[in-house]
Amino acid sequence: MNGFAATLASQLTSALPATAPLIKAALRADPGLLNNCVSLTRQLERLVYEPFQAIMKGDLLKETISKGPFDIVIDGLDECEDKQGVEEFIDHLLDFFQEHPRIPLRIFIASQVEQHICERLEDDRVQLCNLDSHSPYDDIKKFLQVSFCTAAKRDRVIRAYIQEHGEWPMKPDMDMLTEQTGGSFLLASTIFKYTIQPATAEDPTTPMDRLPFALRMNGR
Incomplete structure (x- = not known):
């Protein structure tokens, strides 16, 4: 050692x-x-x-x-x-x-x-x-909540969306994202990074645009 x-x-x-x-x-x-x-x-x-x-x-x-x-x-x-x-x-x-x-x-x-x-x-x-013997889903949900909250503070596009439309992601979406991870923190991190990545010339979509696609990912 x-x-x-x-x-x-x-x-x-x-x-x-x-x-x-x-x-x-x-x-x-x-x-x-x-x-x-x-x-x-x-x-x-x-x-x-x-x-x-x-x-x-x-x-x-x-x-x-x-x-x-x-x-x-x-x-x-x-x-x-x-x-x-x-x-x-x-x-x-x-x-x-x-x-x-x-x-x-x-x-x-x-x-x-x-x-x-x-x-x-x-x-x-x-x-x-x-x-x-312990389910990881509560911890994964907390990880996603904190991660999206931090992203909202740093990203003016997300911040503007929340100011106009309210909570994002909404609770049902957050619950679904948590389930989509299949209990994997690695997949949770991947889904989060995919969703909040900055727009580019090749992919001008916003995090709000990408969330529905993230909800269709399946780690099970």
Whole structure:
């Protein structure tokens, strides 16, 4: 998992700038910290966990407790070919939370079912959820609603149409678009991009013109 700790540290500084000087100090104190020969456990401790713990105090801690913990999302863990590194990461992660159960931090891992991952995560400290058992349609509908709303703010043609005719797309059309995706976020994105693409000399149609065609797409 080369570069994994460095990536998390970079994201951490973006979300919590106060951690930046602490991470820089750790690298100055240990210039070889990012070398591949250094264990992932040590890298995570020095570059992620310790800086996060160090700033979680005073007003920031109170605010975090009131709003809820920070989340680190790790998608596609099964795609990492370094199985030993993945196992080391999970083992250390569980040990860290065992030692610091009240820390306002949560790790969300999205992964295909792989034996070396499942064996590590089948633990009382882990909440497992099978996403296949959840319908994606509500999330897809929300994605489309937000996307069309954002497009309307940026596109004067759409904005003018809404001012004259009201809501667009209308609720029945939005419901139909959601169904047309067949539960696929990829198709939802494709339908949206097709509908709101700017007019060209070859295709002078507006998003309102293209919506009926989008409604006939079928992802099922």
